[in-house]
Amino acid sequence: MQIERLRAWWAHRQGLDGTLQGADCADVLARTGWARSVGGSAPYLGLRARCGAGREEVDAAVAALVIHELPSARGCTYVLPAQDFALGLTVGAGVPEAELRSAEKHLGVTRDEVDELCAAVTGALGDSDVPLDPRKIKATTGDAVRSLGEAGKKRGLSSTLPLALGLLQARGAIRRVPVDGRLDQQRYGYVRWGLDSEDTSKIEDTGKLTPESARAELARRYFAWAGPASMAHFRWFSGVTAAAAKAATAGLDLVDVGDGLLLPAALQDDFAAYRTPKKPSYALVAGIDGMHLLHRDFASRLLDPADAARIAPDTKGRKTLGQLADSPSHMIVDRGRLVGLWEYDVDAGEIVWEAWVTPDAALRKAVTTTEAFVRDELGDARSFSLDSPSSRSPRIAELRARAQ
CATH class of the missing domain: 1.10.10 (Arc Repressor Mutant, subunit A)
Structure with missing residues (x-):
């Protein structure tokens, strides 16, 4: 199976090809998956890259409880649409x-x-x-x-x-x-909040929400968001045992499209007909964006072999990108491939970035528009709550030197 086509399909399903522009925040999260939140800018960057939402729109959706940050899969905090609140809590x-x-x-x-x-x-x-x-x-x-x-x-x-x-x-x-x-x-x-256990026992039309039925619902959503994906991918995302994962997927109509990667049968025809777009489609997203974190299979999924051999910025022992489980910085992706890294320099008010492809007008526009969004609406682009301009300064300096 061609990795380029798989990557492009994943990016398409994640809405990183422009197909979800103008959609509302809750719909985006329902269709592409919950957004990991650790006190950083990832939810804002991810929603903007998918549907163009600004910070005020996202904050208004949070205030209206259309979306909300809740402890959910693995006990980690994600931003969820209202239809998934009960599921996430369970x-x-x-x-x-x-x-x-x-x-x-x-x-x-x-x-x-x-x-x-x-x-x-x-x-x-x-x-x-x-x-x-x-x-x-x-x-x-x-x-x-x-x-x-x-x-x-x-x-x-x-x-x-x-x-x-x-x-x-x-x-x-x-x-x-x-x-x-x-x-x-x-x-x-x-x-x-007033959602007692009996009030969270309904999820759409599925009846009583038990731990077992909740895992089955999560599996159904997960493979729609992330498929083709393996059982190992689902286990990482959900934090369940092998036996629980097998039980959760038993009632799902999943087909193996090769290499142990499973896809909902309802998407099989679309997947077979899908072709990799010829034009680049750049997006600047956080290092923990769902494009990576739904599978957390960093080197083999997102990186070309030549890029996996690159030295990661500001890593102890000068590790290569291929040796890492996660991206060392925010990501620049094109049709599902990681093609560069970026950080935000608060003092300079600019994005510092390196690309492993020849920058064209589309890439430069993606950088400048994201830079304006961060500067004018967010003020910073922290990776997580304890990230700070001083803590990321070595990465910024290294990225700036590489870009010269």
Whole structure:
């Protein structure tokens, strides 16, 4: 199977070929997959690359709960469309439960005290639509929050409050509200949501949403977003065991199109008829964009062999790109192939980039329009919440030197 055609198909299904321009944010996420969020610019960059949405449009969709950032697959935070809120919460619910079991085992925490704290937290939030940050919640709930001392700090858990907040989020009882309404930071307040477990038991027309049926629903969505994809790809995305993945896909009509790559049968004719576009279609996206992260098979999927041998910028031991699991910087992709890297220089107000193809007018336009978007609407293009202009300065310097 030609990798060029596969890449172009994946980019097409991801809407990185212009076919989703003008679509609304929720529709894009429903059709191309949940957007990974770690307090960086990835959701903004990904939506803009697919449908042209500006920051105000994305923020308005978040404020209206048309889309929302929730802990979901593997307990990681993604931006989801409203139709997937219940599904995301259900598939992510095991992580806070596991954290509670670990705290019970190692820190002497009891479920009863956490349940009492959950009740205190929801009482503190009341019916107000004004979010309370964790500091105010702790002050309001008083002795219900217990410090876990040095032992807890060593395990990254200074008190029992994060346990309660995690459980309440997974149940849909509360939700996090980003400070200033922006997704590219990790400062939150909390408000009551009112989605009890019985209220999240419906998903479209599928009936009772159990952990098993939720995994099957996730599998159905995943292979529509990411197919052709292997069972290993699905297991990475979902975080489930081999047995659970087999059970989740048992009822799906998937066909093997070669090399163990599975595709929904409904897409088989479209896939067979698809041809790689002759013209380039450039997109500047985050390093954790779904184009990569839905499969997380970096070197073999996105890189040509010659590019895999390139030295990655600012890596210990001067690793090659092919030795990495993820992109070291934001990505420039063309029909699904990684053709360059970029970072944003806040001080200069510009994108610093290198390309492994000869830059043409289309590539330069993609860079300049993304640069204007970052400068005028985002202010920065952080990879994650702790990314900063100073921390990325070595990568910027190296990319700038390579571009000379």
